[in-house]
Amino acid sequence: MEVTVKIFRYNPEKDKRGNYVTYKVDADENDRVLDVLEYIKGKMDGALSFRRSCAHGVCGSDAMRINGRNMLACKVLVRDVGTNITVEPILGLPIKKDLIVDMEPFFDNYKKVLPYFINDSALPENGRERLQSPEERARFDETTKCILCAACTTSCPSFWANGEYYGPAAIVNAHRFIFDSRDEAADQRLQILAETDGIARCHTAYNCTVACPREIKVTKAIGEVKMAMMTGKLD
Amino acid sequence: MGLKRDVSLSTGLRYRGPAGYLTFILHRIGGLGMGIFITLHILASFVGGRFGGAINGIYENWAFQIFIFFCVMFHAINGLRITILDLFPKLLDYQTEAIWIEWAVFIPLYGISVFVILQTALGG
Numbered sequence: 001m002e003v004t005v006k007i008f009r010y011n012p013e014k015d016k017r018g019n020y021v022t023y024k025v026d027a028d029e030n031d032r033v034l035d036v037l038e039y040i041k042g043k044m045d046g047a048l049s050f051r052r053s054c055a056h057g058v059c060g061s062d063a064m065r066i067n068g069r070n071m072l073a074c075k076v077l078v079r080d081v082g083t084n085i086t087v088e089p090i091l092g093l094p095i096k097k098d099l100i101v102d103m104e105p106f107f108d109n110y111k112k113v114l115p116y117f118i119n120d121s122a123l124p125e126n127g128r129e130r131l132q133s134p135e136e137r138a139r140f141d142e143t144t145k146c147i148l149c150a151a152c153t154t155s156c157p158s159f160w161a162n163g164e165y166y167g168p169a170a171i172v173n174a175h176r177f178i179f180d181s182r183d184e185a186a187d188q189r190l191q192i193l194a195e196t197d198g199i200a201r202c203h204t205a206y207n208c209t210v211a212c213p214r215e216i217k218v219t220k221a222i223g224e225v226k227m228a229m230m231t232g233k234l235d
Numbered sequence: 236m237g238l239k240r241d242v243s244l245s246t247g248l249r250y251r252g253p254a255g256y257l258t259f260i261l262h263r264i265g266g267l268g269m270g271i272f273i274t275l276h277i278l279a280s281f282v283g284g285r286f287g288g289a290i291n292g293i294y295e296n297w298a299f300q301i302f303i304f305f306c307v308m309f310h311a312i313n314g315l316r317i318t319i320l321d322l323f324p325k326l327l328d329y330q331t332e333a334i335w336i337e338w339a340v341f342i343p344l345y346g347i348s349v350f351v352i353l354q355t356a357l358g359g
Contacts, residue, residue, distance in 0.1 A: 206255030
């Protein structure tokens with residue numbers, strides 16, 4: 001089938017603003033949008049720039065706006081988006097070239113919530129790992145799935161309005177450690193999230209939950225962190 | 236070099252969000268509408284005279300009342316949904332259903348209100 005693909009283009013060396021270029025591509029309905037982009041780059045326009053790495057929904061490199069909604073280009077099929085496809089960069093991050101955005105502000109926000117394991121107490125007597133029951137592990141299982149693709153954060157209207165807002169991805173990754181029974185820095189993270197640009201800026205638009213390619217219930221995770229903040233309890 | 240991160244209002248509104256995004260937008264419109272109403276009300280009382288009377292005329296107009304009733308009622312019902320989901324995060328598993336329930340409550344209540352306003356305004 002013939003697919004019409006309209007792609008946002010921006011060359012920082014030539015353009016003052018972005019524009020759209022349309023390509024006609026012969027594609028199969030089971031092709032992924034990433035395959036279509038690869039075809040355009042390989043056969044039609046080698047200057048087209050976009051990020052991709054694993055191409056299997058694991059690395060999170062190719063988050064982009066496809067027909068107006070954040071998705072991973074490697075996880076969405078042509079048949080799911082139709083024969084008229086518009087591809088644009090994700091919103092709220094500076095655009096470097098075409099579909100490539102500057103991810104640094106996103107990772108700066110991510111780092112603010114201390115997204116790593118913190119436990120300064122002595123190891124168990126046997127000197128081996130800190131044990132955790134299956135139930136304790138299940139408490140934060142959902143949020144371990146995050147691949148930091150930024151699809152959630154860049155779909156959030158609060159983040160569009162204020163780039164200092166930590167954003168859903170940072171809160172999801174805070175959740176992953178706050179509810180980890182082995183971690184000891186939950187209070188510290190909750191204090192960080194209580195700051196002006198923290199969790200209070202979530203206004204439950206749910207764009208993040210729908211945008212997440214890993215189907216993490218992002219708004220629910222944020223809700224659980226809000227509740228932990230209010231009650232001081234982590235159960 | 237690169238393009239700045241600015242997201243314009245029109246770009247934001249064109250984002251194809253879920254049902255929750257529509258309620259998010261309507262919630263803001265509701266808040267803005269109530270802000271306009273209260274400002275007009277205070278201004279009319281403060282200024283008085285012909286100018287105050289003219290402002291009173293705006294918000295006593297049935298079309299404005301239908302708009303402001305939408306703002307108040309939607310803001311209240313949507314706010315109630317958000318509060319309930321904030322207090323009981325487990326219910327966030329059913330956020331889509333919660334939005335359907337919200338519309339199921341809002342549409343008949345608002346419909347009856349509009350009917351009463353129109354009947355009073357146009358029926359004499």
